Amino acid sequence: MDSVRKGLRVGDLQKDTYERLRCSACEVTLETEDDPDGVGQIRSCPGCGSAWRRLG
Numbered sequence: 691m692d693s694v695r696k697g698l699r700v701g702d703l704q705k706d707t708y709e710r711l712r713c714s715a716c717e718v719t720l721e722t723e724d725d726p727d728g729v730g731q732i733r734s735c736p737g738c739g740s741a742w743r744r745l746g
């Protein structure tokens with residue numbers, strides 16, 4: 691799984707006008723889940739199911 695930082699860098703993710711993360715392909719705001727490892731969060735797209743890890 692890629693990090694949110696990498697997703698933003700390669701263009702898979704964008705930020706909307708309210709600084710919320712959005713999937714570039716689906717243009718929907720990501721959902722937030724707890725990381726099963728307990729360090730950070732998983733941000734997932736309800737449209738395509740892609741997910742990115744956000745640390746800390």
Ligand SMILES: [Zn+2]
Nearest residue numbers: 713716735738
């Ligand atoms: Zn998507």
